[in-house]
Amino acid sequence: QQRINVNIGSSHPTTNIWAYAMKEVFQPEVDRILKAAGGKYEIRWREAYGGTLYKFTDTRAAVKDGIVDVGMVGTLWENSAMPLQNVTYFTPFATTNHELLIEIFDKLNTTVPALRDSWAAQNMVPLSSLITDSYDIYATFPIRTMADLQNKKINAPGTSANWLNGTGATPVDGALTTYYTNIQTGVTQGALSFASGIGPARVYEVAKHLTRIDIGSMYFGAVAVNKRFFERLPKEVQDAFVQAGRATSKAHGEHVTKVANAAMETMKAAGLQLSDLSAEEKQKWVKSLPNIVQPWLQATGENGKAVLKAYFDELRARGVKPLRDWDRENL
């Protein structure tokens, strides 16, 4: 029997939706597969979850440089080094089905050369896709018409600031940890967020109204393995990693569904008022958005075009009708 040391870790604790399946599914699944195959290899996991080893700013560097061998990589925070992975954030109103999004990206990461190479260029092999459930607006007021958003300040950090473009609302920077105080003190009147994330942050205590906008699920990143480390592993262990990665994808999707539903129940029980933005008003929003994918396409060139096309092709092949055809508009 041969023992292999694997350093595994994340910038977030395992209670977080993105790190959860690494500890609860990926690790035991690798162990199980290797044992079932005759127990020739055994993994000795060295865990560094919860940001004790590196912070969210360094998820890419951590896996790339081998600070951990396997880690959660938030490509959302890597607009500069890994822009291709962020296609979903530049093409909102595509799909609210996060389990579908996992399926699509598990596929795209291996079939689209540009995407595959961009992982390889960062000395990483993606094993399992990570996503968010659909973004909506949690606010101190319900949104019945687009006019309700006029002159409101909404927490919308990073790329999501784009989604408020043309709505009359002002995006304000922030993070899950700042929304609560921001809204409580009136710095903002709401936040763009998703149930599984905003539930634990308790924002519903200060923002009593959830308006379903269906901005959509977003691709967040991947559980990835350091490429150099991966290539030195015995074939049998490599296969176990890949296979466990697929199981992790599935479990991650189901877990997010479960967490999002549970969060929704908790929030409703605590008095959260739900409403849907009408189809008409949603259309107004979608139409009023400028061509926000344009600057991203300019920055990513041919690779970006290929990824955008492949992504929307996969969406439509699965029967999704995106509210805006970002691909046809630009390609």
Place this chain on the structure above:
Amino acid sequence: MLVVVADVAGRNFLDRPITGVAEFAARSVASIVFLQLAAAICSGRMTRSDFLLRLIGARSRTALRVLEVGNAALGALLFLALAFMAWPELAQSWQEHEFIGVQGVYTVAAWPFRALIVLGALIAALAYALQLPALWRGEFEQGDPA
């Protein structure tokens, strides 16, 4: 300060915040730390506990000098290692046009921030190294060693 005030004013009076203020301010401060480091080292303002040092100094000047020299040598080595590690990161940042921010919202080139770390760490290492001869001769012993 002015940027923060401008951001607050912009957000509240013009409904137009300066996006990226938080990120830009954070990056700037993180880099400026290294630029100012050498000054803190030269003026002896690096935080230390000199309780035992004073006791030792009263008994043995040589021991005190060894400790002072060891401190400065260790500091010089560590900051040199940091500069050494920071250099390739700077080169890569420059080559790949690394930026902070989001395409279409705001983007700021990242290399100046990385350059400040290389520069700051080098000067800090130099500041420690240049103190070595004087410390060895015991020139700082009269006043306060810190």
Place this chain on the structure above:
Amino acid sequence: MSDLSLGALLIGALVVLVLLGIHIAVALIGIGFIGIWLVREDVQMAMRLLYLSAYNGVADYIFATIPLFVLMGLLVSVSNVGKDTFDVAESLLRRLRGGLGVATVAANTVFAAVTGVSIASAAVFTRVAVPEMVRHGYRTAFAAGTVAGSSVLGMMIPPSLLMIIYGVLAEQSIGTLFIAGIIPGFLLAAMFVVTIVALATFRPQLVYDLRRREAADMQRRLVPALGSGEIARKLVPIVALVVLVLGGLYTGFFTPTEAGGIGAFGALLVALARRSLGEGRMWRVLHETGSVSVTILILLIAAGFYSRMMSVAGIPEAISALVQDAGLGPYGFLAIYVVILLFLGMILDSSSILLIMTPVAVPIATDLGFNLIQFGVLTVLAVEMGLLTPPFGISVFTVKSTLNDPAVSVESIFAGSLPYVAAMLLVLVLVALFPALSLALV
């Protein structure tokens, strides 16, 4: 070698280096570097992690505002606003032993409602309160210790960065945690006041430099008590500043992190109005802000790197196994937990401790039937004591950096804040024994 014994060795090495007078940032980085190198058997890894700590360690808006709080403190001090405020306090609290110490605690309590970070409180009040207390005959170490000690109120009275971190990690309501912190926060302030008055009464030699005190007393008898007009005039600027910052915060004009920027701006206006920035003083204030901030921030970077080494060496895991295997009842567990927090508080920064311990302790606390809000208040209290305990006590270091007085050593400030650590321990025990203290308002 087991993880725990290696950890003990690395911690021991840090303590020795710090005691030998190695610059604390250098000691933290040095031990961190060697620890990672040894554990991973890879010097490159140590260098990479050092670089990540250097580049991203303080690249957070919360840290970016530290210089602004320092600037605010310096401006308040250079424009004599601080001096005026303490003149008024001295005049009003003449009869009370330790009156200015009490005034410092009271001022810190008000300021705590503005800031969520204790370093900010320490940076502001070192320049405002210490010179005044010294002028009125207090021992410098006691004055500095009082500022460091009462700075912990910044994270006990809402808003509080530590409570936000705990709330997110333990999935507890941050608003409820804030409210739960109010009574313990004021209790802590009251306990500080009692401590000061008791020390001033029964151990005046610890509080006052008796010779200078006599001189100050003599002078004071010559100066009549301030008239109400004079009091009003001296208080206008500080009241305006407090109203600006508190009012802006609670009407939603800006966030607690931005309060430093606005506070500094307000202080700048006051200083300009009082014409206190001429003759190169503005330049000196800016220069001083830079030097003070850099010594605080480099410590935060170094501490961050050191705690990464602890993680590489598997210390958090080993400690959590220790706690889980202990198999104790609720109070036994709580005692061990607090001891571990206090121990970690000696060597790590507060957010790292929370990140390491909360995910481990919360499930156990839940099983043992603790109310997680009360548990959170206890956790934050215990973690905050670490701000004041050697060898790594960031509040004490902040006071030392801001004071920049070679005659006041780090150890003397640690010693000066010891009574406040004791008071905190007492409040911790009270909050543990009487759940109502944290849960009554919830």
